Amino acid sequence: xxxxxxxRVADLLGKVADAASRVPRExxxxxLKRGLALAGAxxxxxxxxxxxxxxxxxNIPPWTRSLGRGVVTVPYGMPSAHEADVIxxxxxxxxxxxxxxxxFTPLPELFGIITPNGLVFERxxxxxxxxDPAEHRLMIHGMVDRPIVLTMExxxxxxxxxxxxxxxCPANGGMxxxxxxxxxxxxxxxxxxxxxxxxxxxSVLLEEVGVKRGASWVLxxxxxxxxxxxxIPMEKALDDSLVVYAQNGEALRPEQGYPVRLLNPGWEGNTxxxxxxxxxxxxxxxxxxxxxxxxxxxxxxxxxxxFTFVQETNSVITFPCPERPxxxxxxYEIQGLAWSGRGRIRRVDxxxxxxxxxxxxxxxxxxxxxxxxxxxFMWDWDGSPALLQSRSMDETxxxxxxxxxxxxxxxxxxxxxxxxxxxxxLDQTGGVTNVQID
Amino acid sequence: xxxSTRGLxxxxxxxxxxxxxGRFVPALAGDTGGAPExxxxxxxxxxxxxxxxxxxxxxxxxxxxxxxxxxxxxxxIAGWDIxxxxxxxxxxxxxxxxxxxxxxxxxxxxxCHGFFGxxxxxxxxxxxxxGTLTEARPEKTIxxxxxxxxxxxxxxxxxxxxxxxxxxxxxxxxxxxxxxLYLNDIVGDDFVLTRDNLAGIEMPHRDGFFVDPRxxxxxxxxxxxxxxxxxxxxxxxxxxxxxxxxxxxxGDEEEGETxxxxxxxxxxxxxxxxxxxxxxGGLAGAPIVGDRDQWRTRLAQGMDxxxxxxxxxxxxxxxxxxxxxxxxxxxxxxxxxxxxxxxASASE
Numbered sequence: 001x002x003x004x005x006x007x008r009v010a011d012l013l014g015k016v017a018d019a020a021s022r023v024p025r026e027x028x029x030x031x032l033k034r035g036l037a038l039a040g041a042x043x044x045x046x047x048x049x050x051x052x053x054x055x056x057x058x059n060i061p062p063w064t065r066s067l068g069r070g071v072v073t074v075p076y077g078m079p080s081a082h083e084a085d086v087i088x089x090x091x092x093x094x095x096x097x098x099x100x101x102x103x104f105t106p107l108p109e110l111f112g113i114i115t116p117n118g119l120v121f122e123r124x125x126x127x128x129x130x131x132d133p134a135e136h137r138l139m140i141h142g143m144v145d146r147p148i149v150l151t152m153e154x155x156x157x158x159x160x161x162x163x164x165x166x167x168x169c170p171a172n173g174g175m176x177x178x179x180x181x182x183x184x185x186x187x188x189x190x191x192x193x194x195x196x197x198x199x200x201x202x203s204v205l206l207e208e209v210g211v212k213r214g215a216s217w218v219l220x221x222x223x224x225x226x227x228x229x230x231x232i233p234m235e236k237a238l239d240d241s242l243v244v245y246a247q248n249g250e251a252l253r254p255e256q257g258y259p260v261r262l263l264n265p266g267w268e269g270n271t272x273x274x275x276x277x278x279x280x281x282x283x284x285x286x287x288x289x290x291x292x293x294x295x296x297x298x299x300x301x302x303x304x305x306x307f308t309f310v311q312e313t314n315s316v317i318t319f320p321c322p323e324r325p326x327x328x329x330x331x332y333e334i335q336g337l338a339w340s341g342r343g344r345i346r347r348v349d350x351x352x353x354x355x356x357x358x359x360x361x362x363x364x365x366x367x368x369x370x371x372x373x374x375x376x377f378m379w380d381w382d383g384s385p386a387l388l389q390s391r392s393m394d395e396t397x398x399x400x401x402x403x404x405x406x407x408x409x410x411x412x413x414x415x416x417x418x419x420x421x422x423x424x425x426l427d428q429t430g431g432v433t434n435v436q437i438d
Numbered sequence: 439x440x441x442s443t444r445g446l447x448x449x450x451x452x453x454x455x456x457x458x459x460g461r462f463v464p465a466l467a468g469d470t471g472g473a474p475e476x477x478x479x480x481x482x483x484x485x486x487x488x489x490x491x492x493x494x495x496x497x498x499x500x501x502x503x504x505x506x507x508x509x510x511x512x513x514x515i516a517g518w519d520i521x522x523x524x525x526x527x528x529x530x531x532x533x534x535x536x537x538x539x540x541x542x543x544x545x546x547x548x549x550c551h552g553f554f555g556x557x558x559x560x561x562x563x564x565x566x567x568x569g570t571l572t573e574a575r576p577e578k579t580i581x582x583x584x585x586x587x588x589x590x591x592x593x594x595x596x597x598x599x600x601x602x603x604x605x606x607x608x609x610x611x612x613x614x615x616x617x618x619l620y621l622n623d624i625v626g627d628d629f630v631l632t633r634d635n636l637a638g639i640e641m642p643h644r645d646g647f648f649v650d651p652r653x654x655x656x657x658x659x660x661x662x663x664x665x666x667x668x669x670x671x672x673x674x675x676x677x678x679x680x681x682x683x684x685x686x687x688x689g690d691e692e693e694g695e696t697x698x699x700x701x702x703x704x705x706x707x708x709x710x711x712x713x714x715x716x717x718x719g720g721l722a723g724a725p726i727v728g729d730r731d732q733w734r735t736r737l738a739q740g741m742d743x744x745x746x747x748x749x750x751x752x753x754x755x756x757x758x759x760x761x762x763x764x765x766x767x768x769x770x771x772x773x774x775x776x777x778x779x780x781x782a783s784a785s786e
Contacts, residue, residue: 085686093681096560098716100600126603131765139510139518147510154506179674181462183682208503217522225603225764227596229521278518286523289587289593293578296647302571304583308650324685349659354670358661387670391659399657409654413576415654425672434676 008052031080033300045257085109088119088266091187093382094175098117099127100226102169104190107316107337108323113164113372114363117248121146122255123191124385125171129275136223138243142281145210152259156245158200158208163265164371165241166194166339168311168346170268170295170416177412180436185321187421188434189314192339194240194372197263199244202237206281215281219288220262223277230271231285236309243276266341266370270295300411310355313340313400314374314419315348315392326430329383338373341396345373352379354387354423354437361390369395386426387437464610467716481617520604522592526637529591533632534613536620542610543617546599549722549757555579555621565621568642581622592658593614600766604677708772712763717780723757739780744781757781 055061078084088103095101103122105115133152141147169191175182182188194335211234218237222228231364232241242263245252252258256273270290285291285307285398297305315338320326338345342368349358361375375390392400403420425433522528544553545704552558555565567577580590595611597603606614616631624639625631649729661688709717709727716724725732736744747754749770762768 002480016504086612089683091683097473097709099715103737121780126597126600127765139514140710141510145514148507149514157506158504160646180676181674181681183676183684184687186689187682205501208506221521225597226604229596232654238526246584280519280521282523284523286521286526286592287589288521289589289597292586292589292647293584293593298578300572302576303646303648305652306647308652310652312652322684347659349661353667356663356665356667356670358659358664368574391657393659398653399659401655401657402496405655405657414575425675436674437672438673438769 001027009282013111015112017273018353019226027261028319044184054130064256065326068254070336070425076141083109086119088122089186089190091175100125101170102191105193105317106186107190107192108185108321110318113194113337113368113374114248115372117195117250117253117256119255120167120193120195120338122170123269124274125228128255129224130254131223131259131275136259136275136277138260138276138279140205140209140279140281140324142219143212143215144206144281145212146208148209152245153220153245155200156262158204159244160198162196162246163196164194164307164368165263165270165368166192166311166340166370166372167263167269168192169270170308170311173418173420173422174313174415176436177407177414177418180434183434184323185316185318185434186323187283189316191269192337192372194339195247196249197242197244198246198249198349198420199242199260202241202243202279202315202436203239205243205279206237209281212385213285217282217285218275218287219280219282220273221278221280222273224256227243227434228272228275228290229272229286229288230287231307232262232271233307234281236264254428258423264309266311268295268311271309292373297414299414303412308417311339311341312417312419313338313345313391313392313394314391315339315345315400317350317388317424320388320426320430320432321424322432322434325432326381326426328430329381331355331380334361334377334379334388336375336390338375338390338392339371340392340396340398341370342398343369343395345375345392346372346395346397347360348375349393350387351391353384353420355389355391358391362395365373367379375381380424381430383428385428388424388432389421391421404438493590496560520592520596522588522595523707524586524588524634524637526588527634529588529633529635530608532608532610532612533630534611534616535630536613536625536627539613539615539617539620542606542614543621545604545758547614549602549716555618558721564618571643571646578620579644579710580618581624582647583643583703585625586642587636587641590618591636594618601760625714704772705775705777706774707784708776709779710769712768712773713776713780716763724759725756725780733781741777741781745770745777748773748777 042376053059068300069095075164090098090101090103092098101123105119105121110116110119112178136152138150138155139147140150171193173188176188179299192226206218215428216234218232218234220232222229235257242265243260244263245260247253248258252261257272259277260273260276262276291306315336317334318324319335320332326332334350336348338348345363348361348363350361351358359377361377364374364376367373400419402422403418406418406420423435423437425435427433439448444754447626519528523726530561548563550558552561554561557563561578564580567579569582570577571582584590591611594614595604595606595608599605612631614630615626615636619631619639620627620629624641714727716722717727718730721728722724725736747759752759
């Protein structure tokens with residue numbers, strides 16, 4: 001670099017230092033104090049202080065008169081520290097150990113239909129294995145002409161597809177068959193997420209190995225400590241099942257099955273076996289633990305439904321909700337999510353009076369099959385108490401049922417697949433409570 | 439029924455033709471923000487998104503369409519193909535008796551599942567529960583609920599014991615399964631389980647399952663005066679029970695469970711992830727955190743010994759400490775931090 005070049009750089013650096021030093025001392029002290037409060041808030045939760053008036057118009061806040069951090073200070077970007085409360089949470093008493101447990105997506109804080117990767121709900125039976133993709137293999141064998149073993153590199157050479165699909169645990173809402181006990185939307189409906197998934201159609205892989213005549217089921221097995229397994233009917237495997245290695249544009253997160261998982265769109269989440277290591281083709285189901293002891297639906301007569309795969313249409317209002325109440329009377333956009341494992345959402349209706357009268361909501365943005373669909377309903381709230389409900393209808397014409405209707409057929413001990421119309425009680429202060437009505 | 443694999447490319451091609459024929463809605467396909475007013479999305483509208491994998495022509499001279507990957511040899515398959523079906527397919531050679539199973543069960547299983555299969559805490563109950571499936575709080579055990587004995591063998595073999603899956607020998611699995619069947623009054627105390635007799639065991643609830651009949655309820659989309667407003671009763675209020683962690687949005691409670699998610703204390707985090715399962719309640723003879731008496735003799739050995747035992751595993755008189763609590767991905771330093779956390783809270 002020439003001397004003139006050096007001088008220009010030195011001059012520039014001098015100006016930078018000068019600019020930083022010109023931030024008024026009082027501002028810097030405030031800034032520091034706020035920074036500390038922030039750091040504390042990240043640990044302690046919602047204790048953020050209200051804004052400092054000196055930062056508000058007509059004053060110029062210090063971040064406008066100073067420099068922020070440079071590129072790759074945080075090589076993998078993280079949310080603002082002010083979003084520290086937007087995290088997955090669990091209900092500790094639900095399970096014996098956090099190794100075989102579930103966490104919930106913070107639905108109240110999400111926008112649009114895509115769940116950010118760090119907020120996708122977690123469910124595993126033996127913790128999250130740490131797998132080096134170079135050492136991972138996917139074996140496809142059984143009733144096939146050419147049993148193969150694929151490296152991740154092999155798998156990624158196949159032409160890929162990307163689709164936006166929800167994934168939901170069939171136990172979502174299952175704590176509320178007998179009555180309402182979860183005081184937050186995150187816990188009533190948060191075993192639910194929606195991502196763009198990228199991978200290879202399972203049908204392509206099955207064509208590659210050549211399925212023998214008479215084959216009708218595929219066993220999917222994970223590489224985790226539970227060696228989690230489910231039997232998948234061949235009809236589904238050849239329809240829209242995918243072997244995916246990416247979500248929302250990046251490699252799967254470890255807790256979502258890195259480096260590769262199965263994805264059975266619209267079906268109960270546990271069939272989308274994570275850390276997929278093996279696919280075996282056979283002519284009958286295997287009746288594994290997770291399709292007999294668990295994930296079967298006990299009926300009042302003591303018999304149980306098996307292979308209850310599909311997640312039927314469901315919906316919930318996400319604003320207002322217990323975590324995000326109304327404040328003052330006025331105009332609000334009621335928002336919510338609807339979804340169906342049988343295809344697209346055709347329509348969502350909203351009731352403000354506990355289901356006496358219904359009005360059609362507006363569907364927002366993308367309306368995709370087996371994906372979360374956002375709905376919207378403008379309302380001038382006058383401050384009166386209300387019972388808010390949403391009711392979805394999917395493209396098959398199936399209408400989301402009431403809990404009374406479900407209980408009449410299934411009783412209250414079936415744990416899974418509760419897709420009933422949900423009721424929020426809005427009180428005069430704008431507060432929202434999870435209730436059940438009859 | 440599924441289509442033949444040879445027929446698949448044809449079916450896919452047909453779908454693509456439908457797409458090309460223009461039966462999609464261009465406005466929707468191109469406008470991701472387009473919010474249709476009202477119920478414009480009906481069953482007659484085909485897929486907005488078309489995302490099909492490219493499929494080359496089948497070349498009879500090639501292995502598969504692409505030829506990616508390597509052949510799975512019989513030896514490779516044998517090592518990984520561990521599933522067992524109700525007809526016994528997949529069972530290896532071997533056998534085990536109820537008598538052999540008892541000490542194995544008590545050593546490997548009872549800490550969580552109880553000496554009689556009754557289940558400790560929220561760990562699964564394995565035995566009994568007969569006659570409860572039609573009652574409130576049904577007990578779904580191996581005896582009362584599981585339809586096939588093969589599932590027990592398969593699951594114990596693939597996923598148990600919880601802390602060291604796939605560590606049991608085939609004969610040990612046969613013995614433990616025999617003992618589980620005995621605890622459920624399905625076999626006698628002199629029973630010997632083998633590859634040949636397992637599929638013949640008739641589980642009490644084997645006929646208790648039927649295929650999903652949904653949709654099983656039919657709601658209608660009534661819009662006006664759908665019920666009498668005066669008839670509406672609030673039957674449940676979620677705040678009555680007070681069992682939900684709510685501190686993250688209700689400011690009036692002490693910070694609780696959620697605070698730990700961002701807790702900077704490594705030892706605490708590792709403890710919760712890897713150690714609390716046993717050391718919180720004392721499963722498998724584990725010294726309970728905070729119980730000074732239980733830790734005193736152990737602390738007397740010195741921190742280095744405790745850390746060494748935690749890292750590499752240890753068989754003591756009270757019970758077995760698996761290496762790193764079964765979570766071998768933890769670094770030695772993380773385990774040491776957890777040991778320091780547990781011992782510090784014991785000496786407070």
